[in-house]
Amino acid sequence: MAPPTRNILFLTNSELGQCNVALAVAEEFLRRGEFQVHFASFGPIASMVKGLHNRAGCAQMAQFHEIPSPSMTDLAIRSCVGLLYHKPGVKGAQEGFAKVGRAMESWRPSEYKQAYEACLEILDNVQPAMVVVDPILHVGIDACHSTKTRFTVLWPVPIKDVVVVNQPKAAVLWKYPITGSGFPFPVPWKLVLHNIYLVFRIVMTLAFGKSVPDELKNGKKPEGRTPFPLSNAYEKDALQLTPAFPEMDFPFEIPDNVISCGPILRECAPLSESEPDLDTWLQRPTILISLGSHVQLTEEIAVQMAKGIAAVLSKHPDVLVLWKLRYDWNSSVSFQKVLGPLITAGSVKVVSWIQPDIMSVLDTGRIVSYVHHGGANSYFEACKVGVPQVVLPQWLDTYDCATRVEWLGIGVNGSRKAAPGIESTEFSKALLHVLSDDGIRSKSAAMKQLCGKTEGRVVAHDQIVDFCSMH
Known part of the structure; x- marks a missing residue:
């Protein structure tokens, strides 16, 4: 050629x-x-x-x-x-x-x-x-x-x-x-x-x-x-x-x-090819938490989020959580106290980076909620696969995203009172809401249909x- x-x-x-x-x-x-x-x-x-x-x-x-x-x-x-x-x-x-x-x-x-x-x-x-x-x-x-x-x-x-x-x-x-x-x-x-x-x-x-x-x-x-x-x-x-x-x-x-x-997204290999071990772990309905490449959590916020996750899993013990967390959680006594048992039991997987594209994780069809910071890429990824969103806004346009998902009925603002911080009860309520709300699920599914055109x-x-x- x-x-x-x-x-x-x-x-x-x-x-x-x-x-x-x-x-x-x-x-x-x-x-x-x-x-x-x-x-x-x-x-x-x-x-x-x-x-x-x-x-x-x-x-x-x-x-x-x-x-x-x-x-x-x-x-x-x-x-x-x-x-x-x-x-x-x-x-x-x-x-x-x-x-x-x-x-x-x-x-x-x-x-x-x-x-x-x-x-x-x-x-x-x-x-x-x-x-x-x-x-x-x-x-x-x-x-x-x-x-x-x-x-x-x-x-x-x-x-x-x-x-x-x-x-x-x-x-x-x-x-x-x-x-x-x-x-x-x-x-x-x-x-x-x-x-x-x-x-x-x-x-x-x-x-x-x-x-x-x-x-x-x-x-x-x-x-x-x-x-x-x-x-x-x-x-x-x-x-x-x-x-x-x-x-x-x-x-x-x-x-x-x-x-x-x-949504203008990069083509990616299926998770079963790019990371078979993660694909094998991801066999049950899963909450994906990824707060963008710039977000670094303090000990206090990481522990608040951990408490929120523990509260959700106490009500939905069949659900898994995959959490991309840039924070030294291994050496945090407070964090281990809250989530250590769930990590050991295999219900929660905490990683500092998700090697394959986030889209390959979302494309498995096993993600039941995507928790993100409100960045445009994350918003479009969630819309593409029709997953209900919990937005934890931190700055400028991420606040728009939280308003947008609520207005469209495809997710909720998970830190309206605490932003740019995160508070455990508010966070867990938001997650429980999207996991149980049929309206949010059906509107998210309609968004997937639109993006699939x-x-x-x-x-x-x-x-x-x-x-x-x-x-």
Whole structure:
């Protein structure tokens, strides 16, 4: 087979929550073999990109181009923001916005300029027929604008984040809960002024943020360029792809250039192949708990969750629990006291990492509830397999997810009072609720049927190819 003559370039951040959709679609492009696949991002995902052809089962490799600059994670660490944990409500949401602002401000003008120039050079060398860009990779969008390169925005999130600012009658102010607020949908009248105030605060953060100046070199300030003011990635001339169907979000008026692909997930081998031992253990109805790659629990919260699990299993002794927990539970006396006997009995399996894809665990059909932190990937995975969800929100968009699952009737917020902490009684009540509620089960099953109509990565591939051939 002759090598492809056209290039496609994926420009993305390196955090898994952002780049998973790009990896899934890039694998689809590799499988088809019509384009040479190029990936531009920060260092941390170089090895994943180089291994894409193995997952896609093809000889052609994706070419990786490193953007020499701190990643979003690096910026968060450098600015001492750490994790974005904050409470819901007006004060908590403002704290969340401030943390994001601080992280972005720590991106020094000389570093941003270096990343921008690297993106220009990559665009010039690759000469892509189409660029697929991550909506929060501002430097990538900036470079595409400067070179008048056509691009597609590949969103890893539900429709709200794509179109909320473009809703008629200024509905962003009074109808839709602002990200991080944890307000219900639609926003109750008593909270509308609070919602408006938070919109104003976000606008101020985006429009007036300024990068920390560079250090002087030989008494001179280096020439710089900054990401401020931050731009909105939605543009009417660019194709906008989202993993969410309209039925998976609050009601919106959706422009014609926003295409719902359905969950955009990576293809994975069945669990019986990728981890037969885990598959053998997973023979009874199981609660899966996985709070995302960034979440690290304190001793107190780990013990609260353990107490909640023990309470649930005392009422459902036939149920298993698979818990991905990044915490040294082996050496915690309090934790062992609560869950030790259940771990020894084989009812609870605690692991620091689930090696196979979470989707291969969900696809077994034995998961009866998925407990997650409200990240978009976890939300779409649960919808794809029709599993009731318990959301334990921690920051910004995860609060939206908790509101969304309750409004859609496919799950519950498991820490409404305690967030961003977790309290055992509230957590166990939420789990018991989803295990026994027929309405939640049937609405989750209907979501599975909806998501089964398409394969998101395939739809995204086809839409990009069509958009590419339009000009």
